[in-house]
Amino acid sequence: MSGSGARPAARPATYGQVFAVREFRPLFGSYLLSTIGDELARVALTVLVYQRTDSALLAALTFAISYLPWLLGGPVLSALADRLPRHRVLIGSDVARAVLVAAMAVPGAPLPLLLLLLLLVSLFAPPFEAARSALMADVLEGDRYAVAISLTGTVLQVAQLIGFGLGGVLLVQFSASAALLLNAATFAVSAVWMTLGLARRPAPVQDAGEETGRSLAQDTASGLRLVIGTPRLRAIVGLLWVSALFVNAPEGIATPWTLELQDALGATGLLLAANPAGTAVGGVLVGRFCPPALRDRLLTPLVVLSLGGILLAALVPLVLDRGTTAFVVVLVLLFAAGLGGACSIPLNVAFVQAVPSAFRGRAFGVAVAGLYGVQGLGAVLAGVGADLVRPSTVVALSGAIGLAAVVVPLLSLRRSAPGPAGGDPAHVACGPPAGGPSQA
Template identity: 85%
Template sequence: MSDHPTGPTQERPATYGQVFAVGEFRPLFGSYLLSTVGDELARVALTVLVFQRTDSALLAALTFAISYLPWLVGGPVLSTLADRLPRHRVLIGSDVARAVLVAAMAVPGTPLPLLLFLLLLVSLFAPPFEAARSALMADVLTGDRYAVATSLTGITGQVAQLIGFGLGGLLLAQFSAPAALLLDAATFAVSAVWLSAGLQRRPAPARTDAGDEAGTFLQDTVGGLRLVAGAPRLRAIVGVLWVAAMFVNAPEAIATPWTLQLQDALGATGLLLAANPAGTAVGGVLIGRFCPPALRDRLLTPLVVLCLGGVLLAGLVPLVLDRGTTSFVVVLVLLFVAGLGGACSIPLNVAFVQAVPSAYRGRAFGVAVAGLYGAQGLGAVLAGVGADLVRPSTVVALSGAVGLVAVVVPLLSLRRTAPRPVEGDPAHVAGSPSAGGPSQA
């Protein structure tokens, strides 16, 4: 995601030191880390708080899910703020608003309906914040630094989720849900101060296309949808992303019955859920940090196949091995391998950014991420329905097999629409607005 002239023929990947040497990346990275830890901490605290008050597992689950809802229904609309306003203001304003709202949620005795309403309001600031942060990263990181930063951010996000969940449980055991919420509010406040001190004051993204003067939110939203839907290369990129997300993450929805099918140990469900993200974290380091850019691009298709093929093989394990510890361990290894393939998101992310002009990136991110959440949700629902009809392992195998078939079309389209770099041609400079046409996530 860069508008700076760095050629796609760069032979060596950037280093972490080069990424962190960019002064504006540090607050962008730090705010992401703080926000992710705080969000997961708050989800745990609110879920426990609602369950304590209502003794309803359904309401607790809905509370956990509310924070994801705005991305699905409002992501393409709210993300337009990142293209209409200076991006540093969107970031700082979102964090200040969330700090105030979460602090209000921590007031003891807050009525449950008001608590849920405040949670919804807090969640509404996530799409514009993430769209602005992702778009601004493209503006401040040149060349391969963006790809390495993408892998680093993904790895950090998964680690931060684990920290947030663990910290939330610790605080709840030692203190109370309001204390956890106050800590969450503090993370947003610190993030706002850090961003204010560390980011340059840039104007709103310039709209250089003829007839593309700023319109209403609806017009900008429709423009973002048309941009993604109307550009063959962007359609191919999000197609691969959405298909992979839908079929790779579907088994998570049936992790509990699948664990019980593999071995009689319900407590091992957490291991089953952690295997794929662990592989993704390792794959992110290997592909993002140690693979040269050209090799990273060539590995895209093998990584996608590895990602979905690992899920397929994991579902077939009960056909080969008897129920027990051995079969469970083999499944864990295969899910870890599938997670390694999840590093395909790094070259996909870079390709997306190169195909979207800076002034459109907020809207394009909103569409891509909203579709990502929708695909994951649909995959989870289908897996749950399937597990009521057949064995969980059969559902997992079908997820991998159907995914491998479904991803063929967008992969072929992605290959057909690949830009052909010409030495010295600025139209093919990585990350320039013209690279690939006005066609990440």
């Protein structure tokens, strides 16, 4: 198990050391392929639905369907990553998605069938992501795991941009069916790559000697009880959720905020891109170049930067007149806030260190389902607020309230820190078979 009980390295691991681990390469490659394929497929389906129905609502719902399984059944579906051998969950999920997406590419398929197939494809995302994340923590020892987390976070931002751009090119040059076929091909290649590159391991619950014959609902409940009942895990997940609630809220009002800053609706994309760009750069700086001990010390400053940057960006209209200069300053401050998003790296490492491998999948589902939920809630609340007051006021409140709200989970995380001997409260509270969340 990665991280648990390992002595922290004095220096950060290198990318070469991470890629030297044979099993990491297919895990990383499949993540890159599936992300690119998913984003280009979202673009293709959204455009296809809009062309057929001329309905912006249906197009938006099509885009949102892929996130629905995480909210409705993420913790339950993620438990499969603990009940079954993880390599089988990964390979089986990709094979199923390749077949389903290929079926979606059939020209003239009825719209209700397309939406049903999209929902079925999306149901395989929670078990796949839970198995991939848990297995990555198993195969990477020590600081290699933290560096891998920063690397995959950066690649996620790049892959999304490639997927969106490639989807647009395919739609112009070919058709939505071509984009969907390419997405199906990414799943097929990923499945073959993992079949050849991953070791065969037993199901984690069997390997840990956990009780057999339990239902999926019982396994899901055990992961939820662990997260809620273990102080350190509760503090980690609480900090993730609270910060995500307020950091992501401004995205929901990006368009009216842009118009408040300057008369250029097309600049909304720049406003949305500034924070993720900072997160990508911060992930590289903190994950690759900061020693492990320094990362831990930077956690609180990074959390404060992520919310404080948003607060300062919202106050720019009080200092500068509306126009290009004010907009550029806001972009710089949002980029700085994105740098603070690198706080997820030490949090993810703490997450994995706190739990045995056998419970990572189901607890991962709990954490990610909550993240999707609070991000959506934050965007909705920001939208409601922007109908009542100026968008910049809503953003300022997000930053200020967020800074106050993270104090409690930060203090709880400090109080629950492992002792000098390396023991972790999760192991004491739940016994050797128990486990907890994976990285979110």
